[in-house]
Each structure stands twice: as C-alpha cells, then as structure tokens.
Amino acid sequence: MESWYLLHCKPREIERAEWHLQNQGFTTFCPRWKVQKRVGGKRKIALEPLFPNYLFIQVDLAKDNYTSLRSTRGINGFVRFGGQPARVPDSVISDIQCRTSADNESEEGVKGLYAKGTPVEILTGPFAGLKGLYDIADGESRCFVLLDMLGKAQRLELDEGDIIASS
Template sequence: MESWYLLHCKARETERAEWHLANQGFSTFCPRTKITKRLRGKRKTVIEPLFPNYLFIQLDIGQENYTALRSTRGVNGFVRFGGYPSVVPDNVVESLRERSVTETSDGAVGESPSLYKAGTVVEIVQGPFAGLKAVYEMPDGEERCFVLLDMLGKQQRINIEEVEISA
C-alpha cells in the first residue's frame, strides 16, 4: 500500500529533486506558500516552499525499490525515526495540498502593493510618536514609509519604519 514519506533535500535543490523524482515515475508533493519579500528595494510576492529542503513522496516501500532515491540528484535521504523512513499520515498531506499555492509559469514573481493604501489611517505603535494617529502616504525604500501626522495645527510629513505602524 502506498504511503507518504518525507525526503530531506540538499540546500536550494528541492525543485531539482522534484524534477528528477518525477522523471523516475515517483509521485511527489512540495507545499508552497506565497510570501511578500523585499528584493532590490521593492516589495515582491514570491512563491516559496513551505518547508525548505523537504519534499513529500508517495510510494510503496514493500514493493518499490526506494534505495535509488538516495542517489537521486538533490536528495539527501529519508527523514527517519528509529532507522526506518517515517510515514506521513494521508490527512496531513491532503490538508497541506488544500492550503498550498500553485506556482505560475512566470515564477509568480510580481510587485506587491504596500501593506497600506495611501490615505489609510494608521496608529504609530513604536518610537517617540507612539500612540498617535497618522495618515499613511507612501512607501519609502525597503523598510520605511511616509506618514502625515497632525502637529501644531498642520500635517507634518514624517519618515518612519513601517514596523512602527499598524492599521
């Protein structure tokens, strides 16, 4: 009976291992998630493995010759407990499949909008202005943004780190 197992892959070679295993006829699954990163000063949405360097594989250990998996490019070996490959319950894999993001042909890399839209009222939660309300204006570089703060009867434009504000 086929079961799911977990393979440990070499660093940054999960896709290579997945491709080589598919060529050998094995059914594999690598759960992916969409995250927002800062790349070269811009926010980008990218799809990355949920568990870097790990890959689920479905096979029947009693019937199939799984020793060839150790010499597959990109694969280090099985995750083992007590010297035997550990079985991953089917419901765990199915739950991950439901939540996994599928990769698009362009690599799913694109500019991501800012966490806040211009004109959004935010609260400053850290720093010398903590507790004050401000209006989000625009992002500024990798980790900073401009907000408009009412001070002395007019709006002042201040540049603060984005982690210092919340909606």
C-alpha cells in the same frame, strides 16, 4: 499501500530533486507560499518552499524500489525516526495542500500576522498608542496599517512586531 514520507534535500536543489523524482514516476509534493522579497531595490512576490530542503513523496515501501532515491540528484535521504522512514499522515498532507493552495490563490500575495481589517494598536514609535486597521503584509516582517488622521485613512508602514491586535 502508498503513504507519504518526507525526504531531506540538498540546499537549493529542491526543484532538481522534485523533477528527477517525477521523471522516475513518483508523486511528490513541495508546499510553496508567497513571500515578498526585495530584488534590485524593487519588491517582488515569489513562491518559495514552505519547508526549505524538505520534500514530501508518496511511495509504497513494500512494493516500490525506493533504494534509487538515495542516489537521486538533490536528495540526501529519508527523514527517519528509529531507523525507519518517517510516515506522514494523509490528513496532514491534505491540510497543507488546502492551506497552501488558498495562499497561492489569494490576491494579497503575502500572509500577514493579522487578517485585513483587524483593529490594531501601535506599541512603539511616534504613533504609539494610536489605533488603526491592519491592511496588508509587506515582506517578511513589515506591514501596512491604516490610521484615521485628518479625516482620511493614512497608510503607515510598520514592523509587525510594533503592533498588537486591539478590541
């Protein structure tokens, strides 16, 4: 019976490994999520592996010839515990697939620390003690917070570590 296993890939060769495995007839899964990067001074949304250098593969160890996996370009080998390839439960794979597909289809692009509209309090800086609403994530550690100032919502860019959810 086919089960999911975890493969360790060589650095920056996960796409190559995935392509070669699919050409060999294996079912693979590389969960990806949206991240915002700064490239050439501009912000860009990119899909990156959720688990860098790791790839899930569906294989039947009793039937399939999985020894060819060791020599597949981009693959280091199975992740093993006690000398045996580590089996990943189907429920874990389906949960990851649901979560990453929802993230990849979202309009906002980047998952933030809080949901949009969450009341937050600023902890540091000149705006410390003020309360606002979490707007969206802006990269790996920054976010936008909406503050009500002068009768209008002002958008403020902060580090996510500088805010905390408030009631």
